[in-house]
Amino acid sequence: MRKNLNVIAAYSIMMGLIILVGIFQSWNIALSIFNLCLISAVMTMGANIQWGYAGLINFGIMGFTALGGLAAVLISVNPVQEAWSAGGTNILLSLFLIIGIVIAVRFVLKRYQKSKIRNYIIAAIIISGIIIIRLVSEPGIEAIEEVNPARTGFLGGLGLPIIFSWIVGAFFAGGLAFVIGKVALGLRADYLAIATLLISEIVIAIIKHEDWLTRGVKNVIGLKRPAPYEVNLQETDWFINLVEKFNSGKLALISDITERQAALNQFVIEGSSVFVKLCYSGLFLVVVIILLILTQKALYSPWGRMMRAIRDNEEAANAMGKNVVKQHLLIFILGSAIVGIAGAMLVTQDGLFTPGSYRPLRYTFLIWVMVIVGGSGNNFGAILGGFVVWFLWIEAAPIGLYLVNLATAGLEDTHFLKVHLIESVPYFRFLMMGIGLLLIMRYRPKGILPEKIEIK
């Protein structure tokens, strides 16, 4: 109990802050912060597994998040029958062609000795394959994008409940991680960082511009929900009764019946959106807890010890007969898969998929700030980092506004400096993140909750 005191204290302070937001701003804001904190926590757990357990830098978090989001679209949206009949065969044919190319290249790799000629053969297979695929897919893609472009214009998905996409998102992200890992894991740490950063940009470019698959920058809106809709809730009897019971004290004070009805309506509208957010919180909390249990178990298992050994001294671990390359690949896939889950959760919560919104600052670097601030190598630290940093990211604007007002209290309201500063309040969050990161790196390099290894 005693040694966990700092963990408990840190989490209580964090929860206290969120409750304060609920009391002073509104419960709606508090809950949306809390939900995004939970999603951030899942992302940081993924990054923490890679960085904290194994010392791998993955600056491609944005790409894996976006793939998770794509999974949510492909699973939950109803299939567009016309699009399938218009261009489905061409797309399927191209898919088989891609598989064919991969098999052909593998065959050549296995069959022939390493030589220049082999390289030329492989290049020829790939280039001719790409040309054939373009010829086959082009008419299909055009036909698909012409099907009611204002509303669909893409193949649609499978029409399953969106919750499944959380698992599928993990598989998508893990699959991409397998490919990237095979290509890039042999690189030095900072090369790996740059390579993953650039590969994630390629992923975003594809998602943004392949309209037949994702609708691209036209966005997919109105995804299915795992939670009830506010409008339906507001008409359900049990919910109205619940809200009435909950607010009976306040309602009793109002004597006039019509006024009381109006007040009740107001409460029901507010309550419905809080209730929906609570449903999401519950779902996300379950995911976070399951992942936390699994990662904690892994951390203290023999496998976790081996990962730390590899992280701290690769050569020694290698000499002890541990397969460093294989373990690195495994942990890269696992961590990325967790990030993929978070990506699917994010799209589920928003109810829309906007490829244009994936930017490295928000989805890669901010997550890294969370991991470093929270404490790399410590799962509780990583989750806390997600909470603290996301909270500050949202609340930076009000805090910044307060500080600006304080600093320019002596100036008139129309003074150009004051006006300019108040206009630039949104950018104070970057300043806070940067300074926070620099201070933590300098004075507490292991994060708020540092890694603690106990032998159990």
Place this chain on the structure above:
Amino acid sequence: MDFLNALILLLNYIFVPALAYGSQLAIGAIFVTLIYGILRFANFATGDMMSFGTMVAILFTWYFQSLGLSLGFLPTALLAIPFAILFMGLYMLIIDKFVFKYYRLNKSPPVQLAMVSIGVMFVTQAVVRIIIGPSDRRFFDGEKFLIKANEFKEITGLNEGLAIKSTQVITIVVTIILVSTLFWFLNKTKTGKSMRAYSDNEDLALLSGIDPKKIVMITWIIAAILATIGGVLYGLDKSFKPFTYFNNMLPIFAAAIVGGIGNPFGAFLGGYVIAFSEILLTYAYKKFFMYVLPESMEPDGLVQLLSTDYKFAVSFSILVIVLLYRPSGIFKGKIL
């Protein structure tokens, strides 16, 4: 005649723009490579440092414009560059003193320094946005074109026009001057040689009496010159927007690595490799083939290898291929 037309077409749409864009990337890539070679970390604040320098230059440009100063047909920003470099150098040295120095003295692993540079990136980005705002700004003044497309058509009587913007010429001329001075400095002067020695082997350099403090300071000052000039040239040619500058970090990194990180000459050429491949692969060649091929063989489609949306993806794919087959870059990296 058709052949000449086709040639002019390629010059106008591929060669000239790629040369200018490549020069801008090359300057940035040399900046990345210098920091990597001598201070030994991947600087993720590259794009934002460039935008900081450009911002200072823009502020000076506005000041000069309000004073009525100008360079005639040349943009006023050129006059502002020396002042911007002074500020930028100061900013770099302050950052180094308060941030990077501690980790350098502690001999922290390069990964940690890269992480710290992300902190610097956030702070610089915030400062730029607070001072000048996130919106798109054009600060070009003076003569816009050296050769206008219409004039060219009239003079030569060809169907295709060749338009050369003055910013493109300025970019290329300034790059040639800057890069040749830099290589002269690195290869011929004593300080430059000691910088190369320090990058090659730190301990040996220290043993032979090279002062690391001086080397680091000079590196930051050269970095300030490169960042400011590279940023201003890009801003003159296109426009200044903090977010675009942040994104430009990616092709710049690609150029530095393709050329062999730590090798300034490689970075210089890497910039052009990236720029030319981006533009060559995403250009629609339909018109070109219309001139070259006989009428019966004219192509139906645009004859575009990749849509322009994948411009960035091209350079990154090149990077991935290079990393796979020659991790040290096309021109052997890590020798400054």
